[in-house]
Structure formats: structure tokens, C-alpha cells
Amino acid sequence: MDDKIKYIQSLTGSLKDFSFEFEAKSNDEYFNKLKSLAVSKFSLEAHTLKSKPTPRRGQLWLIKPTYEDYFINRVESDMPFIVLIVEANDTLENELFSRVQPVSIFTDFVAGDDFVVNDPSLIGFPFLVETWNEQPVLNEILDYSLGSFDIDQHISFKGNVDLTEQKAAFRKMEVNNTAFLRHSVLSYLKFLEERQTEDTGIIIRINQHIVKPAFFVDEIKYDTHYAYAAKTGIDNSNKYFEWEEKLALGNIKIRIKRNIEDFILSVYSDIEFVLRSSDNKVLAGSKAEGRMIFTMLNPGLYYLESVSTKSLIKIRIK
Known part of the structure; x- marks a missing residue:
């Protein structure tokens, strides 16, 4: 043996x-x-x-x-x-x-x-x-x-x-x-345990770094745990998660808003991106007011891919 x-x-x-x-x-x-x-x-x-x-x-x-x-x-x-x-x-x-x-x-x-x-x-x-x-x-x-x-x-x-x-x-x-x-x-x-709010967590991975987008309620950023929002009775207000970064190719801002059963992902950037699901399907989006909008996203893993460089920004939504 x-x-x-x-x-x-x-x-x-x-x-x-x-x-x-x-x-x-x-x-x-x-x-x-x-x-x-x-x-x-x-x-x-x-x-x-x-x-x-x-x-x-x-x-x-x-x-x-x-x-x-x-x-x-x-x-x-x-x-x-x-x-x-x-x-x-x-x-x-x-x-x-x-x-x-x-x-x-x-x-x-x-x-x-x-x-x-x-x-x-x-x-x-x-x-x-x-x-x-x-x-x-x-x-x-x-x-x-x-x-x-x-x-x-x-x-x-x-x-x-x-x-x-x-x-x-x-x-x-x-x-x-x-x-x-x-x-x-x-x-x-x-x-x-570490998600930003009681019912939602967002993780972004870019260049081997993990980022947790900030949590906003009615344009006000909250750095504390989701319990604060729950205790102050603002759980049903306009909530979203946002991350902004200066990249070598240009600036990017990602905003994710939760609906009752799905999510909306908005990408503000001069860089051209495509969004893929975890099974590599390209997801259709729409352009409006300087952003790309992807609606009716289910919880899961998504890949935001630069058209010019093929570099990936990975996004976990749950």
C-alpha cells in the first residue's frame, strides 16, 4: 500500500x-x-x-x-x-x-x-x-x-x-x-456573508483584481453593511451598485440595478464591449444616452469583453 x-x-x-x-x-x-x-x-x-x-x-x-x-x-x-x-x-x-x-x-x-x-x-x-x-x-x-x-x-x-x-x-x-x-x-x-446587501451581491474581476461595487440608494453611497439600509426603512428605494475605473483603453462605469426577479446592467464607456453569458452566448443590448443597457439578466456569471483587445471584465451577479 x-x-x-x-x-x-x-x-x-x-x-x-x-x-x-x-x-x-x-x-x-x-x-x-x-x-x-x-x-x-x-x-x-x-x-x-x-x-x-x-x-x-x-x-x-x-x-x-x-x-x-x-x-x-x-x-x-x-x-x-x-x-x-x-x-x-x-x-x-x-x-x-x-x-x-x-x-x-x-x-x-x-x-x-x-x-x-x-x-x-x-x-x-x-x-x-x-x-x-x-x-x-x-x-x-x-x-x-x-x-x-x-x-x-x-x-x-x-x-x-x-x-x-x-x-x-x-x-x-x-x-x-x-x-x-x-x-x-x-x-x-x-x-x-460578504454581499453588499441583504439580498444582492455583485463581484467584478478585472486584471486579476476583485472589486466589490459600491452600494447606492437614491444617489447616496453607503459604505456600511446592508443592515443600515434595512433598519432605516429604505430597502424599497432606488438601489443600485456602481463601479468606475480608468483603464488603459479608456474610462468605464458599470451600474447594476436589481428588479424584482432580474437585473439591469448599464455600461458607460467609449470602449466597445460585448456581453457574454457563462455559456458563451452573446447577449443583445441597447444604446441610450452614452451607455449600453442589458436587461432581464438572471443571477449568474457574465463576461464583458472588449471588442478591440478581447480583454475580459468578469461580473458575478447574485
């Missing part, structure tokens, strides 16, 4: 000191197979259903290798992740998330509270379900559905589990290495 632990560490650059020595056995047939699977992203094309059904309990999903979190940071994994959904489609302020258990090809580390699925028809090889590593993920980072099975047929021991030193080390590394998964939800929770 030591060679496999060494290999798991090498996948993520998370080499840590443990109380036993490692000897990587590069000529081990099984070890080389694991490496081959990881390098080729598990070669799942033959087993992957190219669709995105509604997530359900008992489904296996391949996670997106990269995603942009709620603060528009690009998050990348060092290795592919497959997860088993155990609770699907919970909501937190209209954002869907599911509880998942990571899947591992390292079945040698099975313990009394795990279970192994030996049917290779699901994803091409037997796998271990890490029942002790359950965590939430936003549904938006679920990439492809790979199949499903009846979880209830696999009953795990839930009492105290005696772990060998190697199995304990494996679990410690897996919890650390799967932070990529739960970060999607943790980032969202932090966004909700």
Missing part, C-alpha cells in the same frame, strides 16, 4: 511527512495501471453518457476539472474526480447543491465503513466509495453523468473502525485532496 500512498501524494503535490517509509514500485503492474488511468483522465470517453440529467441519489458523476468559484477565481484540480450522489438537489437561496461521496480506484484501502463496487460496467473498473468523506458540492460543477446503482444494496458498518497506519494516512490525504469539491459551496457561503 505504501507505493499507492506515495502515488496519491504525487498526484496533488501534497507530499507530507508520515511515520513510515515509502517505496514506489514503478514496475508494479497495478500501480502502473493506476497511473495510466489518472494521466488519461481515467479514459472515460467510452463509459461516459454525454448528457446532463437531473442529479439523483445513486448516480455517479464526473466533476468538472476547472470551475470559477463565487469570487470568480479559477479553480483547477490536479486529478479527475468521480463522485457518488447521496443527497440531491438541496437549495440554499436558490442555488442547487448535492451531498456527494468521492469515488476512489484505490480499493486496497477499504475499511469497515466503506464499500467497494466491483461491477466494471459502470465506469470501467472497480471502485471504493469514501463514505467517511461526504461533502457538499454545487450542482454547477457536476459535469457528466456516468451511470447509477442502488446505494441501499451496499450497507456499510457505522460503528468504530480500526484503521491501519496506511489506511489512516490514505484518508487524511483524501480529505485534503478533495477540498476542490467542497470549495464550490464554501466559496458560495462566504459570498453570501
Whole structure:
């Protein structure tokens, strides 16, 4: 098992000191197979259903290798992740998330509270379900559905589990290495805590810098928390968020106003921009009084792209 632990560490650059020595056995047939699977992203094309059904309990999903979190940071994994959904489609302020258990090809580390699925028809090889590593993920980072099975047929021991030193080390590394998964939800929770008002948050990312537009009510800027606006009874007044900056190409001002169910984005600038949605669709806007206006925008991630330089201003609206 030591060679496999060494290999798991090498996948993520998370080499840590443990109380036993490692000897990587590069000529081990099984070890080389694991490496081959990881390098080729598990070669799942033959087993992957190219669709995105509604997530359900008992489904296996391949996670997106990269995603942009709620603060528009690009998050990348060092290795592919497959997860088993155990609770699907919970909501937190209209954002869907599911509880998942990571899947591992390292079945040698099975313990009394795990279970192994030996049917290779699901994803091409037997796998271990890490029942002790359950965590939430936003549904938006679920990439492809790979199949499903009846979880209830696999009953795990839930009492105290005696772990060998190697199995304990494996679990410690897996919890650390799967932070990529739960970060999607943790980032969202932090966004909700730090948003500008009780019901709205706006994040702008430009040139690797994150900006939170100022909150205005009837042309008056409020630097304090949204609670001030709520306590003074002005929640229903003319509210908007505004950010202004001098760029190398020219000046720009972005104003975002919330309607009851959608948003209006106004761009004041001599620079010509196009607005794209997160799925790369160009959104139609209208020109009026020196600004471009984009209406009926749903909460989400948008890309304001300069026509001349293709540089991006990323905008998160929620």
C-alpha cells in the first residue's frame, strides 16, 4: 500500500511527512495501471453518457476539472474526480447543491465503513466509495453523468473502525485532496456573508483584481453593511451598485440595478464591449444616452469583453 500512498501524494503535490517509509514500485503492474488511468483522465470517453440529467441519489458523476468559484477565481484540480450522489438537489437561496461521496480506484484501502463496487460496467473498473468523506458540492460543477446503482444494496458498518497506519494516512490525504469539491459551496457561503446587501451581491474581476461595487440608494453611497439600509426603512428605494475605473483603453462605469426577479446592467464607456453569458452566448443590448443597457439578466456569471483587445471584465451577479 505504501507505493499507492506515495502515488496519491504525487498526484496533488501534497507530499507530507508520515511515520513510515515509502517505496514506489514503478514496475508494479497495478500501480502502473493506476497511473495510466489518472494521466488519461481515467479514459472515460467510452463509459461516459454525454448528457446532463437531473442529479439523483445513486448516480455517479464526473466533476468538472476547472470551475470559477463565487469570487470568480479559477479553480483547477490536479486529478479527475468521480463522485457518488447521496443527497440531491438541496437549495440554499436558490442555488442547487448535492451531498456527494468521492469515488476512489484505490480499493486496497477499504475499511469497515466503506464499500467497494466491483461491477466494471459502470465506469470501467472497480471502485471504493469514501463514505467517511461526504461533502457538499454545487450542482454547477457536476459535469457528466456516468451511470447509477442502488446505494441501499451496499450497507456499510457505522460503528468504530480500526484503521491501519496506511489506511489512516490514505484518508487524511483524501480529505485534503478533495477540498476542490467542497470549495464550490464554501466559496458560495462566504459570498453570501460578504454581499453588499441583504439580498444582492455583485463581484467584478478585472486584471486579476476583485472589486466589490459600491452600494447606492437614491444617489447616496453607503459604505456600511446592508443592515443600515434595512433598519432605516429604505430597502424599497432606488438601489443600485456602481463601479468606475480608468483603464488603459479608456474610462468605464458599470451600474447594476436589481428588479424584482432580474437585473439591469448599464455600461458607460467609449470602449466597445460585448456581453457574454457563462455559456458563451452573446447577449443583445441597447444604446441610450452614452451607455449600453442589458436587461432581464438572471443571477449568474457574465463576461464583458472588449471588442478591440478581447480583454475580459468578469461580473458575478447574485
